[in-house]
Amino acid sequence: MSESIVSSKETVPRLSSLFSRAYLFGTLMLGGGIMLHAVETYITATLMPSIVRDIGGLPLFAWATTIYVAASVLGSTFVAVRPERVTLNHCYRAGALLFGIGSLVCAIAPSMETVLIGRAIQGLGAGFLVALGYAFIRHVYPEPLWSTASTLYAAAWGIATFLGPTIGGIFAAGSAWREAFALLVPLSVLMAASAPKLLPPGDGERVTTKTPFLQIVLLVAAVVVLSFASSVTAPLLRGAFAAAAVLAMLATVAIERRAEGRLLPAGTISLGSPLARVYLIMLMLLVTICSDIYIPYFLQVLHGVSPLVSGYLVALLALGWTVAAFATAGLKGRRANRVIVAGALMEALATALLVVTLARHNPASGLVLLAVATLFIFLMGFGIGMGWAHLVTHVLHLAPAGETDKASAAITTMQALGAAFGAALAGIIVNSTGLVSPGGIEGALTAARWLYALLALPAALAILLALRLPAGKGDPAG
Structure with missing residues (x-):
């Protein structure tokens, strides 16, 4: 076949x-x-x-x-x-x-x-x-x-x-x-x-190891505990849950580094590993993109957009991802790496610029401001779409012998963790910066500004990581 x-x-x-x-x-x-x-x-x-x-x-x-x-x-x-x-x-x-x-x-x-x-x-x-x-x-x-x-x-x-x-x-x-x-x-x-x-x-061919049961339990626990942190109202309790999630992640890394039964391919728990950097780029880009879960709410409350229209406006993010994926699919080697960097930069800038476009009170649904905000929503998705397929290809090329299945499965793990952590962090930020208290227009404005300013940072970190990716196969000279 x-x-x-x-x-x-x-x-x-x-x-x-x-x-x-x-x-x-x-x-x-x-x-x-x-x-x-x-x-x-x-x-x-x-x-x-x-x-x-x-x-x-x-x-x-x-x-x-x-x-x-x-x-x-x-x-x-x-x-x-x-x-x-x-x-x-x-x-x-x-x-x-x-x-x-x-x-x-x-x-x-x-x-x-x-x-x-x-x-x-x-x-x-x-x-x-x-x-x-x-x-x-x-x-x-x-x-x-x-x-x-x-x-x-x-x-x-x-x-x-x-x-x-x-x-x-x-x-x-x-x-x-x-x-x-x-x-x-x-x-x-x-x-x-x-x-x-x-x-x-x-x-x-696969390398058979013991099941990394403890790492899996700790990862799932981190997801669940961080979800608790995003939903509780007491600041001290929210901080305690967030700290527990961080500790669970650190424990996972520490155990994975020494475990006989590994969750990730060999050598991945080190920033010196190119494969580790690819996974971290994926995770960071997904955490940033998950700030989109509050876009429909802000469109409705701040810009007077109907629920149906807001749903389709946020869908433009996924459309941007799709368009960019097809537009950049043929790039190889250093050209592919450059587009990964450019895409992370675009996602970071588009997210940050929502601070001055989406986080504005526009009760009359002024088309100019709404159109600019919608453009940045589209560009958030376009940015991650520019590099995602090339990151997947990097994983397949960099996987150690016999561990391609484990490396491929880890892509999905990064997707799930990125979605879970991104959604939970977004919940923690907005609930800590006024979405519920004082609430209303004032609370939504403050929460939106903090949300998109802070969640642009993971994509910015992905830029630094992407600058050190190997050339890969095809057109190594760029």
Whole structure:
């Protein structure tokens, strides 16, 4: 399935190559798994108000996301540390089945507690599917198509950002949230049944180590505790939870450095490692981009935009990611590294400039100010999209021998951690700077200014890290 159809003289493989006869089914399966997870994420976000109105559980509202993200970390790490006889297509089948079971539990849930159980099972399956989208790249495609495939899978998120709210809105309008979850069940079963037939086994050489159980527990604990920190109102308690999350992360690093059973590839726990820098760049860019969770709120409160319009304006961020991913897919070597640096710079500047555009009181919805703010929202996504596929390709090239599966799964772990930490840090910042107290316009203005000023800093740090990336393969002379 990996016979190359890409000419050695072809410097920029075409996207259509992924849909040729040799790769079509692999592309549909892997892209479908990521799309299933991405679309469902936005569907659930749209449906949650309807779920709460129907079965209650408002105090547990935020946990529908937190428990999903925490479970996805577990799912992605299993792909890397799975038993030796378990192939990647076995993992795909298990992930699709878990996703379907979780969707069924949500569909029949009598209470919010049951919904959370379903979300945990869904998240576990989603962690499998997203990690496999990257882990399978080297098994399904020849090396010249790795970056192009990474671009396609990154673009799936952009498409999902438009599809998810639309589908969720249709079901939410008729209070048919149960049917929305039920619809995912037969699709998941179909994907699980097709995996052994349409995907290669994916049982390449691996370094088998003990399961890094303690590191996984500490990572999940850090995500959960930081989520608590973002939601509590008492400043001292918020600080205590945040400190506990930091300690859990430091303990994870300390244990990983000496453990026989590792969560990350060998040598990664060191800034001297190029692979470590790639992971940190991914994490920093994702933390910054997650400041977008409050954009709809600020658009509505400060700029008088309707909920529906605000939802589609923030979707421009994902559109920017998709457009940039396709625009820069053909770059190689030092050119790819330069675009990673440029993208991180663009994301940092666009986020910081929301301080003077989005964080302004514009009750008449003045088009000029709103248009400029919307442009910066688009450029936030464009910045991360410029370099993401190239960062994925770096991971595949830099992974130690026998640890490519572990390195690929760690991409998904970074995504989950970036989303969780970014959302939690955003919650801590806005709740500490006036969103709730004093609240109203004044509180929203102060919170927005602090949020985008502070969360531009991780992307700025990513610039410094990206300056030291290796040239990689292809056009080393730039």
